[in-house]
């Protein structure tokens with residue numbers, strides 16, 4: 001068969017444009033494709049919500065690829081194991097209550113199941129601002145990550161959603177933007193970003209689920225960003241809390257749509 005480069009180019013441009021246009025408005029837009037964002041996308045899609053996820057980097061998976069210190073095994077507790085099992089991620093009990101899985105199997109399966117459930121992922125796009133109407137977040141302002149990295153003077157574009165999720169990890173970038181623009185009006189004990197505490201795995205895992213909630217009208221937080229925003233401890237390379245946090249944020253939002 002003869003191949004025509006122009007048809008290949010047309011195929012990419014047309015399908016991408018259609019896809020992006022379809023997601024200019026969604027039920028939920030998620031910033032960050034780490035384990036928390038992917039888990040949230042999966043459960044929202046399973047609940048038949050229209051969900052889109054934007055990831056800054058070329059690859060989704062956030063910090064999960066590297067396990068702990070680049071040793072690519074991950075550890076979860078019993079609650080986290082239930083989620084691994086639900087996704088079909090193979091795992092084994094290491095010691096009572098500690099389950100291990102291969103990091104690459106975990107990331108690739110989370111991503112694939114989220115997409116197959118109906119979530120749409122756009123990589124290489126960064127959330128650089130939020131859209132607001134009155135006192136509510138109504139969307140994300142996006143740019144290509146390459147524009148951000150090259151510091152090019154190029155205007156962003158906007159997508160709209162009924163709810164947005166900050167799943168950007170330690171930086172809680174969306175909450176930072178809102179705080180920077182609006183001052184200390186977030187639903188935290190200080191009204192601003194409290195900042196994450198030192199390592200305490202057991203407490204961190206519990207706190208992250210507790211801290212998964214709405215932090216500004218229309219805006220939820222999940223994953224490591226939740227502990228950074230509300231002041232929970234960091235918890236090292238144990239990932240069950242991230243997955244449970246993604247599931248919780250999906251449930252909270254699905255109840256409101």
Ligand SMILES: Cc1cc2nc3c(=O)[nH]c(=O)nc-3n(C[C@H](O)[C@H](O)[C@H](O)COP(=O)(O)OP(=O)(O)OC[C@H]3O[C@@H](n4cnc5c(N)ncnc54)[C@H](O)[C@@H]3O)c2cc1C
Pocket residue numbers: 031032033034035036037054055056057060061062063064125126127128167168169170171173174199222223224225234235236237238239242
């Ligand atoms: C230096 C470092 C230290 C860490 N130490 C710990 C630790 O002690 N304890 C711990 O639990 N975890 C730690 N982590 C993170 C660890 O990988 C997490 O456990 C886990 O990956 C967090 O999951 P998450 O989904 O919340 O966020 P992440 O896995 O961090 O994923 C967030 C994703 O959001 C993307 N993103 C960020 N900002 C934007 C934006 N504006 N627009 C679009 N995408 C965006 C990122 O590229 C990333 O893929 C560390 C990570 C780093 C980099």
